[in-house]
Amino acid sequence: xxxxxxxxxxxxxxxxxxxxxxxxxxxxxxxxxxxxxxxxxxxxxxxxxxxxxxxxxxxxxxxxxxxxxxxxxxxxxxxxxxxxxxxxxxxxxxxxxxxxxxxxxxxxxxxxxxxxxxxxxxxxxxxxxxxxxxxxxxxxxxxxxxxxxxxxxxxxxxxxxxxxxxxxxxxxxxxxxxxxxxxxxxxxxxxxxxxxxxxxxxxxxxxxxxxxxxxxxxxxxxxxxxxxxxxxxxxxxxxxxxxxxxxxxxxxxxxxxxxxxxxxxxxxxxxxxxxxxxxxxxxxxxxx
Numbered sequence: 001x002x003x004x005x006x007x008x009x010x011x012x013x014x015x016x017x018x019x020x021x022x023x024x025x026x027x028x029x030x031x032x033x034x035x036x037x038x039x040x041x042x043x044x045x046x047x048x049x050x051x052x053x054x055x056x057x058x059x060x061x062x063x064x065x066x067x068x069x070x071x072x073x074x075x076x077x078x079x080x081x082x083x084x085x086x087x088x089x090x091x092x093x094x095x096x097x098x099x100x101x102x103x104x105x106x107x108x109x110x111x112x113x114x115x116x117x118x119x120x121x122x123x124x125x126x127x128x129x130x131x132x133x134x135x136x137x138x139x140x141x142x143x144x145x146x147x148x149x150x151x152x153x154x155x156x157x158x159x160x161x162x163x164x165x166x167x168x169x170x171x172x173x174x175x176x177x178x179x180x181x182x183x184x185x186x187x188x189x190x191x192x193x194x195x196x197x198x199x200x201x202x203x204x205x206x207x208x209x210x211x212x213x214x215x216x217x218x219x220x221x222x223x224x225x226x227x228x229x230x231x232x233x234x235x236x237x238x239x240x241x242x243x244x245x246x247x248x249x250x251x252x253x254x255x256x257x258x259x260x261x262x263x264x265x266x267x268x269x270x271x272x273x274x275x276x277x278x279x280x281x282x283x284x285x286x287x288x
Contacts, residue, residue, distance in 0.1 A: 005125040011073030012081070012120060018063040019085030025056030027092035061180075061204055068181070069188045072126040074245050075181055076255075079235035080119045082228050083112035083258040086265055108265030111257050118254030129188040133244040139182075142238065146175045150210070157217065166217025167226055173210035174230025179203045181231075182238045225266040229259045 032050035067073040087109045093099040157165040180203035187193045239245035
């Protein structure tokens with residue numbers, strides 16, 4: 001059993017708060033947008049509600065920074081908490097937006113909770129990140145690969161947008177989110193804190209840009225789970241390859257559970273999207 005650590009406790013607790021605020025903020029934005037559909041007046045109370053939701057989502061960037069630096073919490077403990085944030089959005093939608101919960105959403109939430117427990121049950125006492133643990137070459141190689149793929153996909157997407165390219169752009173946005181989390185963690189190194197603060201904001205802009213670009217080609221209900229899954233997976237991978245974080249088998253199982261849970265949690269909406277797709281008539285039907 002892991003010995004109690006105040007740094008670990010506060011790091012995980014603040015991580016929970018960060019992701020919950022992120023997704024509750026998204027829920028509040030959704031609530032305001034639904035209000036706009038009823039009341040077309042821009043100067044209505046719904047504008048203030050939307051702004052409040054936006055402030056909550058924006059606050060995530062800074063609150064997530066706290067456990068990664070002040071409490072030295074490893075990325076492989078923080079990133080998987082995104083699944084809990086998603087659960088909070090579904091609970092908010094159920095209570096405030098009166099959206100019914102399906103069996104798949106309940107099962108997905110349970111799987112995410114189990115995975116989160118598995119990830120954290122063997123967590124070690126956090127320690128400050130040291131400069132010798134940061135592998136600059138690995139960071140540059142990983143960044144070069146992701147940027148190259150991003151440029152190629154973006155060029156093709158601009159020329160001929162498609163649902164498939166939208167999903168890929170969402171996955172790329174998830175990669176940049178992983179880089180953003182990594183950059184925040186690297187600011188725990190005093191010698192690199194200043195430069196990687198700017199790097200963090202650069203990755204934040206790339207994350208936002210590619211996410212919005214993806215939304216123009218595919219629905220959010222598809223993009224969000226793809227984005228979240230990629231963000232979690234690549235954050236773990238970057239932690240292992242770039243800053244020497246360690247992970248044990250039970251945590252890998254937990255992370256797999258969280259990713260599966262995120263997919264199951266969104267299964268109902270994905271199926272709904274498939275059912276809503278217009279049926280393309282066959283050549284015989286066209287002739288008739």
